[in-house]
Amino acid sequence: MTESATVNRTYKLRSGRVTPGQRRALGTLADRFAIPAGDAPLDLTELFGRDAPVVLEIGFGMGGTTLEMAQADPRTCLIAADVHVPGVGALLRGVHERGLDNVRVLHGDGAQLLEQRIPPASLAGVRLYFPDPWPKARHHKRRLVDARFAALVADRLVPGGRLHCATDWEPYAEQMVAVLAAEPGLELEHGGPVERPAWRPETKYETRGRAKGHVVADIFARRPAPASA
Template sequence: MADDGPVTALADPDDTTRSYKLRRGRMGTTGRAALENLQGRFALPAGEGALDLPALSGGAPVVLEIGFGMGASTLAMAEADPGTHVVATDVHTPGVARLLQGVDERGLTNVHVHEGDGRMLLHRRIRPGSLAGVRVYFPDPWRKPRHHKRRLVDAGFAALVADRLAPGGLLHLATDWEPYAEQMTAVLSAEPGLVLEPGGLGSRPAWRPVTGFEARGLALGHRVTDLFARRPR
């Protein structure tokens, strides 16, 4: 399911400035068992070459989700839409274990799980024009101005997503931090390979469950923004 050849000539992202904090956390015996026993069935094929997404998904459209947390929303959306294949990636090991366990318990066949940097996965292993969608829900807003350079959604990320989306493919972002929503809007509006669609404050679609991060933000009085950008057909 992989090809050792290069994916693209796009410049490699700067992986020295991470858009995430590594949070290993603690895992009990159940989580460790999930990592040991289920990765062979549900993890992405190992390697550095391009993924063969049609083979991986059985020909179904593939959506990449970057940063799934503990995976509850990922499981709910995958179960509700069995005709779409989800590649879900996160750096949080306990969350990876929880998602693997959930996929197994629900008997889902349309989810593959990856532990690692989603931006690097997108750059190095996803072919141009091969994704039906990209989802990024509640990425770290890096609120302090000196940390804004760590935000995932920037001009380089928008260009990379535009290149990887198939014609008509959709990028869906959500955040509860309004300054970040404003930056996201500016970034998407400036990317020639994407067309910003109607969305914005309070526009969560019914098919996107409320995430754990979102629920905490709402409890604190934060306002949620969903943004949609599509690669033109």
């Protein structure tokens, strides 16, 4: 279930206790809900057993927001990727307990999955909520949202597909806006950051950020649909 590393790592591995329930979920539910191992491009229709819009979420923490959004929109299928073992276990358990059939889980790097196994023009959306901001200047090169990532997302989205980023680190929000505005395969929406839309649940991470006085920015970019003749 874990993808091999071929691109630069843009996250910090966190230690954390795996509860007995999470461990059971990892052992018993992965065969049903996990992304199959391998290097071959994914057949998204086969993966979910139906032809439906597919969204990739890169980094989901403990999976609470992921579960809420998947349950609220059962017609959209979701690939959720994270490297944090307790979170993967928690999400697998939550998917099972809620009876969701529109979620598949990757214990691994979602950016690598996007690069290596997601076919071009196949995703209805990419979600990136509160990625590591790498605040120190010497670490800015580790930020996920850069020109290379923007071009990759543009290639993997269907025409009209959307990238949705959220961050509570203002300098990173500024970088996201600049990068996405410069990518010819994407159109920055709203001219820049907007407030959290009502349909995106507030995460525990952003609640803590707001308590510290951080400004949360939601940023959208869309792959343009081809011009009609």
